[in-house]
Amino acid sequence: MKQFILRRVVQLVLVVFAVTFLTFASLNLVGDPLFNIVGVLSGIPDEQCEAVARGEIPDTQSSGLNMGDCALIAQAKEQNNLDRNVVERYGIWLSDMLSGDFGTSFVNGNEISDIVRERLPVTVRLIVLAQIVALGIAIPWGVASAYRANRGFDKVSTVGSFGLLSIPNFALGVILLYFFALRWQIFPSRYENAGWWSELQALTLPAFTLGLGLAATYQRLLRTDLITTLQDDFIHMARAKGMTDRHIMYRHALRPSMFSVITVFGVNTGALIGGALVVEQIFSIPGVGTELVEAVLRNDPPVVIALISVVAIGFVLINFFVDLMYGYLDPRVRAS
């Protein structure tokens, strides 16, 4: 078991390197990083700024656009180590990030680490809640429909789950918002955080918006796996041991049937982060998704890079735990 975890940790580190490098590179190799920072000013020819530096012409005339443009360019290059190559810059950026320094926004000069600290927990809570909703619905639902597969309840629930699967979450979000927040006023329509209870209430509708579709996915997978598991001899054995069907379903059949669900649980967390982006907008939740959209719109690469890296690392970590879960679910995985 120790070796199993160690191997996975080594893999984890490699994947984190790859993911962060690709994210960093995508915004540093695609297009001119200087353009990303200072916009059209990056078009000022180097010779002109060199001339300004030699005092041949005043900085005000360097571009004809603004005062101190060359100074701004010099500052941008300096701050972002643009005179070094991309690998060196990545190294500096990564070591800064690992020590908690995510840099500052180009646009408003805010500390990115503050943004992350403020925004990430909200999104994490939303995603965790959505997964709880999804699993909480999917497990009993899957068990109930696999127990009497292709009978009345199962047939109805198949229709129901395909219905849920085919509703896009922005549509579902609007529907839930309309009925539960505006019409019946059971839940608040806007995010508020005055203590954990009010936040939980505020996150309930968004969590269901994200979780219902997922629940339907998990239910389909769990149902199929359970039906297969229920054919196994050890289920007959458990029945011969005189256990009730309920005991057999939850204590014997469920655990070996969770593989597909757990796999999709991990993979779906990525999709969930994407979904959270939309849902955060609908319910005006100040999470990573909202900030990410804003950062892209205001052309703020350092913020985008930092947020994507954090999300990517989170995604990798979750899948690392999913791998550990396989070992927990089936002891035979640990051995191989």
Place this chain on the structure above:
Amino acid sequence: MAGAHVAQAQLSVRDLTVRFPTGRGTVQAVNGVTFDLARGASLGIVGESGSGKSVTAKTLMNLLPRTAEVSGDVIFEGEDVRQLAEQGREHFWGVKMTMVFQDPMTSLNPVKKCGEQIAETLRYHLKRAKKTALAEAEDLLAQVGIPEPGKRVDQYPHELSGGLRQRVVIAMALACEPSLLIADEPTTAVDVTVQKHLLDLLDTLRRDRGMSMILITHDLGVARGRCDEIAVMYAGRLVERAAPQTLFGDSRHPYTDALLRSIPRIDQPSHTRLEPIPGRPPELINPPEQCAYAPRCRFAQADCLESIPQISGVAGMHEFACFHPANTDRGREALAANLALGRTAAGLEITGSGGSS
């Protein structure tokens, strides 16, 4: 049939019939099976696949799929087993009546430790505390002859060999001290070298605990030394029932006779040619009103094709269901007539004499 005998019986099965409706028609899996089992006795049920022996066991254990149509009576220690099933009675199966399955590689839950699986039964039925149950599980593992039981309780099934796993399954079946153990081909899936050990173990445990046992097998040899009585099944019907000595020395039903001729015997000269049984097991969907074995039978006469022979004889001694039984004058006449014609009444072509070449 036999009044005094029934009163003593621990298990008494009367006219048990099991049918499965399918898309192609109704499968008549078990047809009018009747037998008694005395307390502490062991009964071997022998037959080829599809003979209904496993379905009979599953009926007793309440393991049939919901679609099965069952009729007849199953009385165990004065209780109507089929009624218990309908009432959803708990703590009966797994406590009084337990079962060991064929394949130990698949009949243990792969994600639970062996000790846990045995302890589960004790905790579930007898409400033992977790620690007590685990200690008892270890004790049971020792009783079924597993070396280092303390280590095995913490192992998963995949860490054990097939023989050891079957011992774990047996330990699990014995946990609540059942009064009847049904063993469904308990040694078919394990190595030949382990088979004898397991069968001897079951036999010893049965005797020590005064438990009754139903041993289901397709191998007459397995049932021979270990059962007080052997019942042979064919096409869902009991065709012959007798003590092993009688069955092996003086069989009556041509099917039993053919089975005995198809297995090698130590007392025959070497290179004796074994005789396969011609044809295939019968269709169980809408079987014709005739002796199910007639199409494969060397003794078959016209009357075999007209009605179904009912099992009769002295209950508890020797019963069989045949119009022209082997090792009798009637049977010898029938065989001689068929040999003279070169074919039986069912159209099976036969030649030469049965037996040694």
